[in-house]
Amino acid sequence: AFKHLPQALAEGKVTMSEINAAVAGVLRLKFLSGIFDHPFAKLSYADKITDDAHARAVALQAAREAIVLLKNNGTLPLRIKRLRTLAVIGPNAAPARLGNYSGIPSHPISVLQGIRNFVGKRVHVLYAPGVKLLAYGNANSNREVLEPSEKNLPRIRQAVAVARRANAVVLVLGASTALCREGWATDHLGDRDSLKLVADQNRLARAIFALGKPVVTVLINGCPVTVNRILKKTDALIEGWDLGQEGGTAMADVLFGKTDPGGKLPVTIPRSVGMVRYNYDEEPSAHRGYLFANNSPLFPFGYGLSYTTFRIGAPHLSSPTLAPGGAVTVTVNVRNTGKV
Incomplete structure (x- = not known):
């Protein structure tokens, strides 16, 4: 131009x-x-201001506040005194999934490492990847190939054997930068035609749920995924997004109750890709729905649970009227009535 x-x-x-x-x-x-x-720019100065204690503390706080608790039947927070062995399973447990355009952080902490750092020697932590997402490809490559099921099946059997030895399971699923990326050419695509978890992750989840152990499912993803069946089976569900280099520490803090998961969904999560509309020019109508599916989303915008409870008082206005160009302040008293 x-x-x-x-x-x-x-x-x-x-x-x-x-x-x-x-x-x-x-x-x-x-x-x-x-x-x-x-x-x-001096690299030493750049490292000083982006990798000092203050910067890492900001990254940790941002990650803590981004975590959204979607389901909890009382399993969370995990009690260290009740755990002897904890299995951390899943393709997103060990790598620190940071998302696209994340640079190269000097101290990335995965969910697995964050859990191990938190519990120390108090809990024996086991690990198995369960499945591999891609046989070939990464965020920058022009060709991605999903890992064949026949190669993932032995990994699933190994994960089941590991989980069987544990008192509880943290199942870390989701996507990677190669699966949640920007498409900029016909030979470098980024969109998917389905919102389902890829690469046998649902098969892995079914095998873990079949053990009857308490299971906390953690999603690490930078693109939308649907988890309808997992939601029904899992004891707790956390949406973790791509949490940055302190994400593993933040996730462990939430899992073990050091931090309350106060995040709220910034998006609506649909039940299936069929709920995602291609256009927005339809007029409001009550005559909408699906033949064989619930019309409501899986989770609405703004949804998010907490470990505690709150009492919200009546709203008070600073003025009963609002003049053109003026402003009115609304205040409410919020009280933490829980134990966290």
Whole structure:
């Protein structure tokens, strides 16, 4: 578009003052960000301000507040005194899933490592990946191939054997950067035609649930997934998203009750891909629904449970009227009535 500006200026389609105003906004941000202070950034300084204790604390707090508790039948928080052996199972347990465009954090902590750091020697932690998601491909490759089921079946059997030895299971499922990426060309696609968990993850989940152990399912994903059957079987369900380098620590804090999972869903989770509409021009109507499915979403926007309970008082307005251009403040008293 920039190469057409001289001609547009000559034809009077744009003025020089408009161009200057647009350029000034960009330059202002560059000056504020310090780009013009020195042409080259010092790597030591960059590491100092992005990898110090304060930066890691901010990353940890952000991860804690992003975790959403979707189901809990009383299994969470896990009680260390009641656990002798805990099995951490799943393809997203050991790698620290950070999401696309995440850079290279110096201290990424996976869910597995976060749990081990938290419990120390108090609980024996076992691990098995259960399945492998991709046989070939990553976030930057132009070709992705799912791991064949015949290769995942032995991994599932191994995971079941590991889980059988434990008092409880943390099942970590979801997606990876290669499965939740931006598509920018016909040979580098990013969209999927299904919201189901890929690569035998549902088969792994069924095998783990069949053991009859308490199971906490943790989702680590940067794209939408549907977990209808898992929701029915699991004792607790957590949506973890891509939590950053401190994600494993934050997840362990939530699992063991050090932190209350206060996150709320920023999106609506559908029951199936058929609920995802292609257009938004339909008029409001009560005559909608599905022949063989519930019309409601699996989880609505803003949903999220807590380990504690709250009492919310009546709202109070700062003014009974609102003048044009004015503002009214609404205040409520919120009291934590639980034990957390």
